[in-house]
Amino acid sequence: MIAISSILLGAVLCVTASVSCAWRGAAQTSSQPPAFFTQDMGNNRRVVVLPFEGGENNPQLASRVRQSFFSHFSPKKYYDVEPRDIDTLLDTLDALSGRQWSSLSPVELGRCFKADYLLYGRVLSTRRLFFIFYSQIALNVEIRLVETRRGRTVWKTTVEKRMQSGDVPLHPLSLVSAAFHTSGIASDERMQDLIERTCRELARSLPEPADEKISCFKTDIQVASFNSGQRAQHMAGELQGKGYEARVERVRINGVDWHRVLVGPYGRADAETARQTFAEDPSARPVLIYAR
Numbered sequence: 001m002i003a004i005s006s007i008l009l010g011a012v013l014c015v016t017a018s019v020s021c022a023w024r025g026a027a028q029t030s031s032q033p034p035a036f037f038t039q040d041m042g043n044n045r046r047v048v049v050l051p052f053e054g055g056e057n058n059p060q061l062a063s064r065v066r067q068s069f070f071s072h073f074s075p076k077k078y079y080d081v082e083p084r085d086i087d088t089l090l091d092t093l094d095a096l097s098g099r100q101w102s103s104l105s106p107v108e109l110g111r112c113f114k115a116d117y118l119l120y121g122r123v124l125s126t127r128r129l130f131f132i133f134y135s136q137i138a139l140n141v142e143i144r145l146v147e148t149r150r151g152r153t154v155w156k157t158t159v160e161k162r163m164q165s166g167d168v169p170l171h172p173l174s175l176v177s178a179a180f181h182t183s184g185i186a187s188d189e190r191m192q193d194l195i196e197r198t199c200r201e202l203a204r205s206l207p208e209p210a211d212e213k214i215s216c217f218k219t220d221i222q223v224a225s226f227n228s229g230q231r232a233q234h235m236a237g238e239l240q241g242k243g244y245e246a247r248v249e250r251v252r253i254n255g256v257d258w259h260r261v262l263v264g265p266y267g268r269a270d271a272e273t274a275r276q277t278f279a280e281d282p283s284a285r286p287v288l289i290y291a292r
Contacts, residue, residue, distance in 0.1 A: 045209040046079045047145070048086055048115045053102075054123030062123050065141055068195050069121060072203035081113065081288065089113065089287045092225055096258050108253050110148020114289055117154075118146045124158065136164040137191060139198050145206070157205050161198040163190060218265035220289045221275050225260040232259035239263060262289065 052066040067083065074080050090101045093112060101109065106118050124140040144156035223239065223246075226232045232248045239246035244263045251258045266274055271288055278286040 045077070045117075046081075046113075046115045047117045047119055048081050048109075048113045049073065049083065049119045050086065050109075050121070051090070052121035052123060052141075058126070061126065062121075064192070065123055065139075065195055065199060066121055068199040069141075069143070069202055072196075072200050073119075073206065076203070076206065077209050081115075085287045086113075088285055089222070089289075092285060092287075093253065093258075096225060096227060097253050097256055104253065106146045106148050106151040110151075111251055112253065112258075115148055118148060120144050120146060136162060137194055138162040139191075139194050141198055141202060143202055143206075155207065157202065159198050159201045159205070161194055161201070163194050219268055219271040220262045220264035221266070221271060221278060222287045222289045223261045223263060223278055223284050225258055227256070227258070229257070229259045232261050235261045260289075 049066065049070050052062040052069075054062050070080070070083055089112065093101050093104075097104070109118055110116070121141065121143045124142055125138070126140070127136070127138040129136045138160065139162075140158065140160040142156065142158040144153050146153050224232075224235055226235075229248065229250065236246040236248050239261070246261060246263045249260050249262055251260065263274070264271065275286045275288060278284045
């Protein structure tokens with residue numbers, strides 16, 4: 001029995017070693033060097049992080065990557081928009097235009113958000129490999145920054161991260177425990193750790209805007225939006241009767257006029273307080289909109 005165990009262990013070690021060597025060269029982090037902005041951003045720094053694409057086999061993966069990226073991106077010196085406000089406005093836009101927001105051009109989306117830049121993200125690939133004493137997971141994500149005036153990409157990068165484990169037991173009795181330990185790297189918790197590492201590098205590679213104060217930014221609140229200009233004017237009149245500085249702004253998207261009811265502008269802190277007040281009305285879907 002000892003001889004048989006030794007033979008089996010030797011065979012497993014050979015296979016494991018060959019697999020480990022096969023992946024060793026690919027286990028390094030590869031990232032595309034960040035490009036430089038081709039223009040002076042100045043005060044143009046309002047960035048909307050759109051929902052990420054990809055992860056067809058795991059629909060929640062792209063959402064997890066986007067949320068992680070936003071948490072690492074938000075400390076940068078941009079004027080960012082909360083994902084919940086972005087998604088609310090996109091849902092409204094889908095309902096009003098009758099098309100998916102992804103079919104709209106960056107110029108049209110920029111007009112809706114009054115944004116200077118849109119940040120698109122895509123999960124290019126994921127991989128999980130598990131073979132006895134060797135396991136590896138990999139994640140490849142691309143982000144690109146698009147200016148909304150002409151709809152051109154001004155910066156793009158791709159980051160791929162890998163995590164691997166290859167514990168080789170020295171005793172036959174350790175085979176099961178070693179295999180169990182190695183399989184842990186392919187778990188969902190390890191994937192979340194990999195997402196965090198990838199998004200941290202993506203956010204770090206994104207160039208900072210000019211070092212200027214952003215206190216000058218003001219925010220409107222979109223209380224509601226309608227296809228009917230008459231309905232929008234009626235709501236604006238009601239809000240004006242309550243003492244709000246309300247107005248109607250028309251935006252043409254995909255050949256359809258979209259009438260949104262805005263109040264403001266507010267400073268960022270006051271805007272959040274006012275948005276919570278409007279949210280108490282079930283007929284309202286308040287969203288923060290940047291006021292130039």
